[in-house]
Amino acid sequence: MVEEMKLASPRTLRILGGLSAVMVVIALVLVFLVAPQERTMGEVQRIFYFHVGAAWIGALAFLVALVTGTLYLRSGKTQYDLISLSSVEIGLVFITMVLITGSIWARPAWNTWWVWTPRLTTATIMWLVYLAYFMLRGAVEDPNRRRRYAAVYSIVGFASVILTFISTSILADTHPALFFGANSPQTKGDAPLAPGMRPAFFFSLLTFTVLYITFLLYRVRLEVLREHVEALKARFLTP
């Protein structure tokens, strides 16, 4: 089944890698040279652009895992499981980034490294849920059963992403609700982005999306190679 999978050519990967690098440089220029300095927090607020970008990628990666997990359960094609696994790994890397950079930002902004607010609590739960995804995969020996369990887990685990996303809208939180539920009475009210900050913010989101696609293609290639090694080992060991 994996043999049927069409992989990105090395040329495509190189182009995407180059494009990602260029976009990251432009995003950094926009963040540091174009976006205005925030008055109350000072320079540290510039973490926001990459912090939200990484969070967006985490959510997108887990959504891709949910979709490919569903497709695997419907079709039984191994390629969907490989994409799902790769996407969860990338999502976990980016969510780790979000938690650490958020904590660094919290120190000068809230005068503490960590507070168990609804957003931080649900984000930590989400991180743990997806960390457990790898434990689950490692615990099941039978490949078909492992893929099936992982697919179901990636679907169920997505509830933690939804919970993290809506937490600031339904519960009182120090995190501002930027878009969804920004005017809800539970939140701290409207937190609009200054017009000067918008190009850096939206371009960072786009950059992180391209970066995610690049990482995903490389990561899927790695997983296909692993399947190939397993197939060769099986052939070699069969008398």
Next chain:
Amino acid sequence: MPTETPNTLAYLVAGYIVFWLITFLFVISLVARTRNLEKDIQVLRTLMEEQKEQSEDSRKPQEQASYRPLPSDRR
């Protein structure tokens, strides 16, 4: 009354260092794992070739041993 903007540059630098560190570690891990697997494939292919050659070599003497001259050969 206007408030003074705090100097939080050190935290900004720390945040971006963490970001780049994690990104580079992930990229390095991707490259290392890919290289290891490519090496594994190479080794397995070589082993399979050797195994194939060995099985061909071991078949040859058997073929020679099982050779019985036909009466026409004696002439």
